[in-house]
Amino acid sequence: MSGCGLFLRRAAAARARRALVALTASRRPLRTSPQSRAFAKELCLGKIEKNGVFPFPEVSQDELNEINQLVKPVEKFFLEEVDSRKIDREGKIPDDTLEKLKSLGLFGMQVPEEYGGLGLSHTMYARLGEAISLDPSITVTLAAHQAIGLKGIILVGTEEQKAKYLPKLASGEHIAAFCLTEPGSGSDAASIQSRATLSEDKKHYILNGSKVWISNGGLASVFTVFARTEVADSDGSVKDKITAFIVERDFGGVTNGKPEDKLGIRGSNTCEVHFENTKVPVENVLGEVGGGFKLAMNILNSGRFSMGSLSAAVIKKLIELTAEYACTRKQFNRKLSEFGLIQEKFALMAQKAYVMESMAYLTAGMLDQPGLPDCSIEAAMVKVFSSEGVWQCTSEALQILGGSGYMKDYPFERMLRDARILLIFEGTNEILRLFIALTGLQHAGRTLTAKMNELKRGNMSVVMETVGRRLRDSLGQTVDMGLTGDLGLVHPSLEDSAIKLEQNVFLFGRTVEALLRRFGKSIVDEQLVLKRVANILINMYGMVAVLSRASRSIRIGLRDHDHEILLANMFCVEAYFQNLFSLSQLDKDAPENLDKQTKKIAQQILEKRAYICAHPLDRMS
């Protein structure tokens, strides 16, 4: 019976795929809009790049039907057959569950159709991810498999490599894992110790080393491994560079430790993987020899955007679960839902989910544009915002239930544990904030330096422009970036929010300029400044995303768009004031800025490696 159902589903998926081929063939050339410049980078210059952001990216009706067709069976499967509690308790995904996931085609979501995958676009991948997110352990297993594990093969693999590995990986016959982290090397690639040496006959690399915290390490049979190799430079000197390899478990010498006991996502398999004299054929070098570093960066950057839609789905689920409780539980003869402090939590959850969704699908839409747009900053912003949002929301949801939420009878404690990893993996949020800020500032710095050089050379038009701008700034001109007004891109009911965004963007551009002039290249060491820059950028990106999405909803008349306006306006106002505060902190000598004190406190504590203050009950005599 179930086999029959499976077959049907498989057929549906295959049909979807075929239709998709036709679609992609017809669809892609139609989008001829010029490739947008990176949105976030332009924000750092105080400009809003409207191309690609307004209007909100859409999918065609056919695509929508396709994706719904795909999502339905997956959702049904997760709701009816996956027992997340059992997976969490036993720390393992049951084999039959894995088999069904494979038969649904979920192991090859982004593998091109010609290699037997579903070939989903980023948008559709994000949508399907929502269905999968119902169980975090499975989500992580699948993400480790295809968002990072086999991504390298799709990105830079040769035709032979693709033909050899992708079909089996797409079907789930083989599971992939991504082996980068080492005991002494988290984000520091220079301390990678694993080494691959070319054999005498130059046909093999001998791979040695150990990797830790490898998701799917125990299940996988194909590994993307990063190791040091000796590479001859153009000038003849030999240098150690990182190279990526496709390593099969059958090559020999591959062992893995026992699964790690984790706080959350306990069903996913995480373990150490050791390579001992593993012979890797030279054909299995992924990309160029010595090009592993760039590849690793690309893979890591490309995998992040989907976290937004996954998190939004989790929050939606949380809202359903807690709303039922809040509307039935009575205290003092009143339902919980009548209390303001409980209502506030629901508003927060809805707002976070709305912003996350908007950011995720906006980014996915940007990624789906023709050409290979670089949306790594946007993806990182989505990751930071959504991981923190989902952590906050699970905590608030648990709070709504009070003591019950703390019990294992309810799923909230498990969801809270599972959500915690989101702040850590795929680049911790701290590191991603630095990435967001520094990449943006780098772009701004280049433009600024060019302008400064022009000024030095005495280019009259640039000088006049600069002086004119200063004058206009000092006279307090109103900011208008074309979002509002008669021909504005934002709907009039969101006008106030749009104006707030414009003001933020304008001020931010000036602040970035001031920061760069003030700190120069030493700004890389000002992490507290960078954190604020990143926070402002994330907020502004969220504002743009919700404004764009809500405007579209109103204009095409989606149901309940008035609710969307409420959420969008609420977020924009909150973000606006947060941004203003952060911006004022970025001013020189701002009284709000406590960085010096913060650093001093931390230094004193770290010097002693303990809490310094005497006990409040201590006496002098």
Place this chain on the structure above:
Amino acid sequence: MSCVRAALLARGLPRGRAAICSAILPGAPFSQVSPLLPRGLHCSATPYTSTKSLVPRPSEPEKKPGKVPAPHEELFQRAPGSARDKASFVRAVQSFGQHNVRKRGHVDFIYLALRKMREYGVERDLAAYNLLLDIFPKEVFRPRNIFQRIFIHYPRQQECGVAVLEQMENHGVMPNKETEFLLLQIFGRRSHPMLKFVRMRLWLTRFQNVNPFPVPRELPQDAVELATLGLRHMEPDLSARVTVYQKPSPDDTRDPADSIQPHIVGIQSPDQQDALARHNPARPLFVEGPFSLWLRNKCVYYHILRADLLPPEEKEVQEIPEEWNLYYPMQLDLDYARSGWDDYEFDIDEVEEGPVFAICMAGAHDQETLARWIQGLQETNPALARIPVVFRLAGSTGELLAASGLEDSRQSQREGQEEDERVQRQQQGQS
């Protein structure tokens, strides 16, 4: 001051007046008064001159012609067999009160007891000081009219009270409410001991924790433990590891200098190890010392293993590797750095010194012992085997060494040999 006082004494001025004169001398602190010198000023008669003593003394000591014992000395000598501890001190003080109802000679007794406190090990005991203050008769020395208040009332008693507080201060004992109450009862609010008390309450609290590198009150007796303490005291890095390279021979732990096998205790931090591993073997290392370090009243000596400062041309510039950070750029390609106008730091001229790779404290300061330390260091620092080590042991450690008088004889024998710097290849020379 005391000579002024002597002159006044000679002229036979009334004693109260003399004391006032001495006290109002600018800057003359009370406590300088030697307890024995102004005997003649004492307002109460000493027990030797007293013939009207109502209470018979249990053991009247005979006057010895040679050394004149201080008055009341007998109270502290009574039980030669018993241990000198707080209990016996309290007993001695109480016996003074019991046998001397009129409290004659209490000032002398207090001065004596103050001197005896260290012997009894109660010099840091607040209760003992309060007990001493309690000897003073109450309400007698309180000024009762304006003239008494203007002039110092009962100066010798007030000086004595100040002396008690001063000794407390010297030992870092904080007076408490009971002390305050006693002083109020004895001398009244506006008296010199009370002023001293108030000042102590203010400043002792502020100065008690003024040292950011506190040394424990009781220093360990064991030489190895003391050395460990001293090394930890000097090394700012908390991850530094203390290694005992050689234990002192067990038969002679009291005096480490004379033991056949002196102790060797060293400290090295992981950073120092890294720096040593990166050290250019062509440049020699130096063992220098001994340098002194005072821990409370003990002086310990240490040696350092150091190198000369690298000349600027040999310094390797730490460059940022191309492929370093997987997540974010480690540098921005901007032409300029933080400008001077944004820098509010003080302009501090820092003098760079050569790196110190390890510190040790040993029971003996000769080359033989220190070579054993270097050998021990080689186990954790293999690079050290390739680097020449020069022993630059100072001929004399200066007055500090003489003060401790620990190792003068041994040291002087070897000084001649060590004076000239000898380059020792570690492998062959000292093994």
